[in-house]
Amino acid sequence: MKKVQFNDSFQRINYLYQISKLIINKNTALSSYYGNLIINVAKKNVLKIHPDIKRQICKKCRCILIHNVSGKMKLKQKKKSKIIEWACNTCGTKRTFPANNNKDHRVWVEKPEAVVEVIN
Ligand SMILES: [Zn+2]
Numbered sequence: 001m002k003k004v005q006f007n008d009s010f011q012r013i014n015y016l017y018q019i020s021k022l023i024i025n026k027n028t029a030l031s032s033y034y035g036n037l038i039i040n041v042a043k044k045n046v047l048k049i050h051p052d053i054k055r056q057i058c059k060k061c062r063c064i065l066i067h068n069v070s071g072k073m074k075l076k077q078k079k080k081s082k083i084i085e086w087a088c089n090t091c092g093t094k095r096t097f098p099a100n101n102n103k104d105h106r107v108w109v110e111k112p113e114a115v116v117e118v119i120n
Contacts, residue, residue: 002119009045013038017053020064028063028070028090035062051107061091075099 004010020034035057042049049057056065065071065086074085076096086095098105108114 004119006045006047009041009047012041013047013049013053016041017064021056021066024064024066024070031070032058032061032063032090035064038062048109051110055097058088058091058093059095060093061088063088063090 016034016038020031020038023034024031038049038053038057039062041047057063058065058071063070065088067073070089072087072089074087076083076085082099082101084097084099086097087093
């Protein structure tokens, strides 16, 4: 069986992400703590966090953003392009992501050609 480098770190990030999401409606501070751990584990091992996870973590307080629970998502029109705006309920930080129909806003790892090999 092929070995994945830093596999235990990836598993730890996955686990921390799940508990952070579970705990968010009970304790936002604890959720931020786990979010903080995710960033620290990734930084320590120089790993990239998958964009799906990264987009859900507040940039400032690092809690998990869930619509109507810990944050608010709004669709906005800015000039001629559409954007998704995420506002964090805990610290008030706003993040925007582009969201146009006719444009491909996926980052490289989300595109099918980024997958070289699937290891089970
Ligand atoms: Zn926040």
